[in-house]
Amino acid sequence: MSRSPSLPDRPTLDLDPELTPSERLAALQSHLTDIVDVNQQLQEQLDRIEHRREGLREEVDRLQRENETLKTASLYLATVEDSFEDGDAIIKQHGNNQEVLTEVAPDLHETIEIGDRVAINDSFAIQELLDTETDARAQAMEVDASPDVVYDDIGGLEDELREVQEAVEDPLENPEKFEAVGVEPPSGVLLHGPPGTGKTMLAKAVANHTDATFIKMAGSELVRKFIGEGSRLVRDLFDLAARREPAIIFIDEIDSVASKRTDSKTSGDAEVQRTMMQLLSEMDGFDERGEVRIMAATNRFDMLDRAILRPGRFDRLIEVPEPTTEARAEILRIHSADMEVADAIDFEALAATTESFNGAQLASLTTEAGMFAIRDDRSTVTMDDFRQARDKLADDAETGTPAYTTYIQ
Numbered sequence: 001m002s003r004s005p006s007l008p009d010r011p012t013l014d015l016d017p018e019l020t021p022s023e024r025l026a027a028l029q030s031h032l033t034d035i036v037d038v039n040q041q042l043q044e045q046l047d048r049i050e051h052r053r054e055g056l057r058e059e060v061d062r063l064q065r066e067n068e069t070l071k072t073a074s075l076y077l078a079t080v081e082d083s084f085e086d087g088d089a090i091i092k093q094h095g096n097n098q099e100v101l102t103e104v105a106p107d108l109h110e111t112i113e114i115g116d117r118v119a120i121n122d123s124f125a126i127q128e129l130l131d132t133e134t135d136a137r138a139q140a141m142e143v144d145a146s147p148d149v150v151y152d153d154i155g156g157l158e159d160e161l162r163e164v165q166e167a168v169e170d171p172l173e174n175p176e177k178f179e180a181v182g183v184e185p186p187s188g189v190l191l192h193g194p195p196g197t198g199k200t201m202l203a204k205a206v207a208n209h210t211d212a213t214f215i216k217m218a219g220s221e222l223v224r225k226f227i228g229e230g231s232r233l234v235r236d237l238f239d240l241a242a243r244r245e246p247a248i249i250f251i252d253e254i255d256s257v258a259s260k261r262t263d264s265k266t267s268g269d270a271e272v273q274r275t276m277m278q279l280l281s282e283m284d285g286f287d288e289r290g291e292v293r294i295m296a297a298t299n300r301f302d303m304l305d306r307a308i309l310r311p312g313r314f315d316r317l318i319e320v321p322e323p324t325t326e327a328r329a330e331i332l333r334i335h336s337a338d339m340e341v342a343d344a345i346d347f348e349a350l351a352a353t354t355e356s357f358n359g360a361q362l363a364s365l366t367t368e369a370g371m372f373a374i375r376d377d378r379s380t381v382t383m384d385d386f387r388q389a390r391d392k393l394a395d396d397a398e399t400g401t402p403a404y405t406t407y408i409q
């Protein structure tokens with residue numbers, strides 16, 4: 001904190017009674033000049049202090065607003081399932097699909113209709129009716145101010161993680177390093193590889209580590225749900241990131257909007273084309289976007305239109321492979337870390353017998369092992385639970401039961 005500036009000395013005047021009138025006049029005039037000078041200095045100090053006070057007042061206002069925002073609880077999204085004459089309505093919360101009977105405020109009750117999307121608070125009271133724009137945005141984008149994945153949660157991807165750090169974390173945290181050497185950091189980073197191997201985790205972890213807002217958009221949703229709105233949503237995505245910088249944009253399943261061009265002329269294809277063109281133009285105008293980094297992921301690298309891989313677009317490709325045996329042991333260890341497990345769990349042996357499992361399946365394996373212990377009324381998970389869980393998931397895989405199909409998506 002800066003200290004208060006010291007005040008100028010106050011001018012004093014001791015008039016010698018012996019002075020002649022003209023000497024007296026000269027002394028008084030010089031004293032007046034001193035006073036005017038000090039007055040001038042004081043005025044300047046006052047101006048500076050007022051300016052500073054103004055700055056501090058703005059800072060206080062800003063902090064107060066921030067405080068208010070932090071204190072305001074977030075709202076959840078829900079859909080109106082039914083609405084009754086007596087003022088009640090049944091709503092279904094998105095995400096957990098919980099259905100709740102809630103009383104609706106009279107003014108809202110007249111406006112809501114079945115199928116409307118609404119914002120609800122912790123007590124399931126409807127706070128507002130979402131307009132189509134907010135609704136589309138809310139559904140199309142997942143915004144997470146601080147994702148909770150850390151680097152240590154990711155097993156077996158050390159090289160890939162280092163590459164992501166170089167391409168995303170360093171430009172965000174040490175842009176001067178790139179300036180000093182005179183190289184441009186990669187514009188976009190494309191993670192490609194089989195499903196469930198940790199691509200989304202890598203993006204979330206780097207956002208967490210750099211204190212960046214994580215903004216995810218799923219390419220498949222864009223083309224399936226938001227027909228006609230794709231290019232606007234892509235524009236919104238980049239605008240939102242610019243307002244929330246530092247931010248990491250993560251476009252999952254980018255192949256849905258950026259597949260190789262086909263000759264087919266259906267309107268759906270034209271729409272996908274428009275969405276992709278918007279994406280390319282946003283990326284091309286990306287230089288001035290400050291602290292925003294773009295990442296994308298795909299399981300179908302072979303399908304991608306090469307136009308998106310040109311320099312200045314997704315110019316850093318990182319392959320995220322299926323986990324090796326060591327990686328599988330590490331992933332199993334990570335996912336069991338918070339579980340009460342018996343001492344003798346041989347993660348290496350489990351890893352050696354789960355060759356076809358990806359990271360997501362290994363995560364499910366540990367949960368399933370915990371379920372076996374619970375079913376048996378035990379609070380410690382044993383090696384046998386892990387083996388049974390492995391066999392169950394492997395069987396599910398063979399028969400293609402839904403449990404497995406969700407892992408492979």
Ligand code: ATP
Pocket residue numbers: 153154155156157194195196197198199200201202252297298299331334358359360361363409
């Ligand atoms: P998709 O291509 O299907 O979107 P993805 O590669 O993005 O998949 P993630 O969403 O990152 O995969 O992983 C899904 C889940 O699988 C994670 O939440 C985590 O529980 C587990 N998982 C996957 N890979 C790893 C890994 N390398 N280390 C630890 N857990 C992992």
